[in-house]
Amino acid sequence: MSVTSAEQSSAPVMGRSLWDDARDRLLANKAAVASMVVLTVVTLLSIFGPMLSPHQFDTVYRDYVKVPASLESYPRLDQIEPGFESVAKRARMKVESYAMVDDKITATVTSRRSISEKATRYFDRSDLFEGAVISNISADKKSATVTADVQRMHFYFGTDANGRDMMTRTLIAGRVSLTIGLLATFVAITIGLLYGTTSGYFGGKVDLIMMRVVDILYSLPFIFFVIMLVVFFGRNFVLMFIAVGAVEWLDMARIVRGQTLTIKRQEYVQAAEAMGVENTGILKRHVIPNTLGPVVVYMTLLVPKVILLESFLSFLGLGVQEPMTSWGVLISEGAKNLQGAFWMLFFPALFLTSTLFALNFIGDGLRDALDPKDR
Structure with a gap:
């Protein structure tokens, strides 16, 4: 049975959502796509690389201290x-x-x-x-x-000052740095999103008090806050992302609050209020979903910031401790041995800078794709 042109013209036309348009604009950004590939490769290497490596990250080879990176096997x-x-x-x-x-x-x-x-x-x-x-x-x-x-061995990234394989340690460090970056960002985004939407939506005295709390927390020095946590709870992996995430949510709260102040004046929010929808329903169905665009962009920019903070803290000796390692720890050790063993600094710095550049390019691509002026 054939379909007439009149029936074809009367058929409903499938529309495109704003998220579909944003996805197409993001995929058209070559720098963002290349950065996603780089970030995926670094993540997969960090997850599965240590499993495939013949060396453990904490195994010490006393006969191979500070041997250069090479594709040839040792010993020479x-x-x-x-x-x-x-x-x-x-x-x-x-x-x-x-x-x-x-x-x-x-x-x-x-x-x-x-x-x-x-x-x-x-x-x-x-x-x-x-x-x-x-x-x-x-x-x-x-x-x-x-x-x-x-006994033939390969050290593709060389070894460190203790005779440990740098390739395995660099990949293990990637696990730690990326995990801290993602977990701390998740903590910051969750707290900031809930805090900012609540403050912006209810307004009035609630907004005034909540924002003054944020201002007080802004005045506290970050390093002092971390040192206090280290003194009371010791140095551990969980402490790192709690400390960083518990501070970085302040920026997120202000960003979300500004978006919420604009969204709550929109007609669809006022219509929901007129229909008797509860505040929690309005926040869940209208306010929070419409703030996700800036939140996603900020998240991609916050992850590299958190990784740099972790690297800085580890460089100061307040972060990840031996035998576990992170890119910050490896860079700190590499800086001390730069003259005689430059590879100890080169490979961790290469992975760290590649990850930071990739995340920043992805953030720029998401910002352009989700910009309302381009829709």
């Missing part, structure tokens, strides 16, 4: 023989002959003391060798043959 060829002789010396043995074929070392050793098979633990404890075996022990137990395999 010129490190193997001196390393073997050093381990043999710790076991009170002297290397008489040495040969290596396909990463398998065979050496003849002598000692003034009796050589025991238990001496293999010196080689196995080393980060350079594994699978050591002592054989062909002489009758007087003064000479023997030692065979061992070279």
Whole structure:
């Protein structure tokens, strides 16, 4: 059965919401889209990267302290023989002959003391060798043959001053910094949204008292507030986002209050009041949903601010503590070792700056997409 042109013209036309238009404008912003890709890659690396890494973030390799970042495996060829002789010396043995074929070392050793098979633990404890075996022990137990395999390792971001893998620590630090940024932002947005809408909607003395409370909290120095929390509750992960989120909601409250003062004068809000809708219903259905545009934009700008605050606090020693780490902690350590180990600063700073730039570009894209003047 065919449909006539008259029936087609009378069919309802599906409209486009303002959120659809905002989404299309956001996707047309190349900088914002590229930033979303970068942020997604950094997030996925931080979540799944440590699971795939062969190194634990707190494992110490005493033989690989401050080794440079490299795509080649360690140990290098010129490190193997001196390393073997050093381990043999710790076991009170002297290397008489040495040969290596396909990463398998065979050496003849002598000692003034009796050589025991238990001496293999010196080689196995080393980060350079594994699978050591002592054989062909002489009758007087003064000479023997030692065979061992070279233990190959990769440190793509190098190691730190304690011999820990920088790649794993950088990715673990990404987990901490991003989690603190998101959790603190969620706390700040939740408190600020509820506080600002309540203050702006009810107005009068309620608004006056609530805003004076905000002014008083603004006068308190942030560092002093954090130091007090550290003194009373100690240094822990949860404290960080509570401390930051409990301060950063002040800006959010003022922004939402200004939006609420405008929204509550709109005709649809006055119509809801005339129909007898309760205040909680008006806030839930009309006021809060219409403030989400500025809230979303501010959220993308608040996350990098929180990450920078966490980095600053960790740099001062008030944030995340060892053995856990964050980008701020790694940057602090890298700054101390900049002359001899620049990679300790380069990689954490690269991840941090990439994340901050991505979040700022996304915030700019959302601001342009949700701007009422462009609709």
